[in-house]
């Protein structure tokens with residue numbers, strides 16, 4: 001197994017933070033995982049799995065062995081009257097997977113166009129946008145346990161998807177027995193996702209209803225958009241309000257939209273009538289974190305070279321040469337002012353490494 005030393009990671013994290021991996025291995029096939037685990041020095045080393053790097057903040061050089069997943073592949077697994085199931089290697093770019101499926105005549109992922117990162121990272125945080133979450137199109141995934149080398153498959157229930165959350169974001173308790181997989185108990189740092197299968201339902205139905213999309217429909221006069229039309233609109237909407245990580249380093253939304261009880265919401269509305277909020281099916285109320293941050297006056301502000309994006313206050317950006325420490329300091333300052341004004345604790349979306 002070829003181990004690269006002192007590998008720059010600036011181009012491997014969407015924030016564009018300068019840091020290096022002391023040691024890095026690239027996984028191009030499942031067999032590479034077996035080769036990695038066959039080497040005692042590497043098998044025992046602490047590991048960090050890197051996908052597209054679009055949801056991490058690097059606060060220094062990475063000491064654990066970095067595992068860069070570059071497994072490719074796209075294919076139709078099955079098709080019947082109810083759905084097409086497609087499979088992608090974990091290293092494929094998510095947006096390419098969306099565009100490819102559409103080009104094959106298999107729509108269903110168009111609302112998730114232009115989300116940065118890899119297919120393998122998509123289930124980790126259950127990516128979502130414009131009314132669709134990964135879990136709505138998920139069939140199953142293959143992964144390999146990095147402690148035992150055992151391959152396993154998880155369905156949606158076993159992935160324990162939540163809002164920007166899954167079993168891959170939680171660490172497992174220390175007690176499970178040798179070889180026994182801690183299903184539903186936390187796989188962070190323990191497993192590497194190798195392939196993901198997605199279910200695209202038939203007949204295709206557009207997912208509209210999201211304000212920005214409704215606005216596009218009204219403007220264009222198109223009442224029954226095709227999947228391609230929705231794909232194009234989503235690309236336009238995202239490009240207009242979210243910075244392109246290839247030009248301005250960023251990790252998308254930096255905080256989750258918090259949920260509160262209807263009583264808490266009513267209390268806040270009494271003080272802040274303009275607050276953007278959405279009633280949820282379970283009776284709770286989701287608040288727009290971007291609005292909260294904006295209301296605290298953070299839009300366009302900076303700490304060192306880390307800043308709050310001018311067009312969307314939920315997005316923190318690297319203005320050039322930002323350190324992970326600056327991003328974290330800015331994030332904490334935002335959390336403090338939102339807490340002091342609204343009594344709400346914002347939870348970060350990216351993983352701080």
Ligand code: EPU
Pocket residue numbers: 128129130131241251252253254255256257276288289290291294299311312313314349
């Ligand atoms: N808003 C402001 N000021 C701002 C930003 C937003 O007032 O600076 C208001 C907007 O006017 C709007 C509301 O807040 O009324 C919500 O904003 P937006 O529609 O941009 O969506 P969001 O809730 O901020 C979420 C996801 C995005 C996803 C969009 C579209 C989270 C944390 N973020 O953002 O996901 O693309 O909805 O579905 O759930 C990501 O997770 O990285 C991400 C980009």
